[in-house]
Amino acid sequence: MRASALLPWLLGLALALETxxxxxxxxxxxxAGGVFALEPVYAGSLLVSEAWGDWLAEAALYPRWNLATQDFDAGISKLELSYGAPAYALGAGASPEPTAVLRLLSLFPLAPPRPDFAPGLWGGWLEVYPDPFTRLRLALRRLRDRPLGLFRADGRLAGVDYQLTALYGPAPSPAALGAGATVRLGPWVVYGEGWRGWRTANPWRGGVGATRYLGSGLFTIEAGYREGGQLATAYTWQASESWTVDASLHSDWALGGVRLAAFAGLLHSSDDGDVTLALGALRLPGAGWRLQPSFGVCVYY
Structure with a gap:
């Protein structure tokens, strides 16, 4: 489905419903290499939710248009109709299928990760709630033009939140089993996940992480393995009611050398919008550093 074909429908949806x-x-x-390129980008979000009894229609769209390259992405995270009952729920359309427990590293992504939103996958799903602490989810999605079946069990046992996942679809869709857990240890929240995949050269993937509040900020650190070691850390500091500082560092040894990505951003927030000033730096094996500065103004409606 071409993203541009959705534009008239999206505009009509925005006008017809409260958004x-x-x-x-x-x-x-x-x-990089003494060459500087500046790319203007227009981005946005459209969030819609409308209920009729037990039925719910939702849309979460994050369109993005790069003026320099003329690339447009409708940014579909959710476009779905669902029905909810006390013991079960079902839905159809496009929505994300989160399978990860780690928050900074992506070990087994179903869709290419995006910096601003979780991409939606087209298909349908059914959830069953056998008790207040357990959720069973069965989904059939389209991934790379092939069907993908997913089964996930989420629950809580002896103070530990767990997640069990099974994926299967014809190649190139993945086939894998995964398990994850999260537990609170004092001021820390500690979590981890592991995967056994098929149709891959390195079938085993896994990682652990921990997060806690330090001062007035949230600190997170993670280590993982996915065809090589990975390490990531991030800190978000609420400097005042309207100022926020974000910093992160990600290293990856899976590309035949060390890949480093660093980011620092300053955000000023108000009821009407945000102003962001950020600087990213990327180092690829044998290619040196590439700086990625950005400045953005966002208005809420």
Whole structure:
């Protein structure tokens, strides 16, 4: 489905229903090898939710248009109709299928990760709630033009939140088994996940992480293995009611060398919108550093 074909439908949806969202103008720079390129980007969000009894229609869209490259992405995270009952729920359309427990590293992504939203997959799902602490989910999705079956069990046992996942679809869709757990240890929240995949050269993947509040900020650190070691850390500091500082560092040894990505951002928030100033730096094996400065203004509606 071409993203541009959705534009008239999205505009009609925004006018017909009560919506909320944002409009953003961003300047993204690239500097490497003495060459600087500036790319204006128009981005936004459209959030819609409408209920009729036990039925619920939801849309979460994050369109993005790069003026320099003329690339447009409708940014479909959710476009779904669902029905909920006390013991079960079902839905059809597009929505994410979160399978990860780690928050910074992506060990077994179903869809290419995006920085601003979780991509939706088209299909349908059924959930059953056998008790207040357990959720069983069965989904059939389309992934890379092939069907993908998913079974997930989420629950809580002896103070530990667990997640069990099974994936299967004809190649190139994945076939894998995964398990994850989260537990609170004092001020820390400790979590981890592991995967056994088929149709891959390195079938085993896994990682652990921990997060806690330090001062007025949230600190997170994770280590994982996916065809090589990975390490990531992040800190979000609420400097004041309206100012936030974000910093992160990600290293990856899976590309035949060390890949480093660093980010620092300053965000000023108000009831009407945000102003963001950020600087990213990326180092690829044998390619040196590439700086990625950006400046954005976002208005809420």
């Amino acid at each position: 909320s969202g944002s409009l953003e103008v961003r300047l993204e720079g690239r500097y």
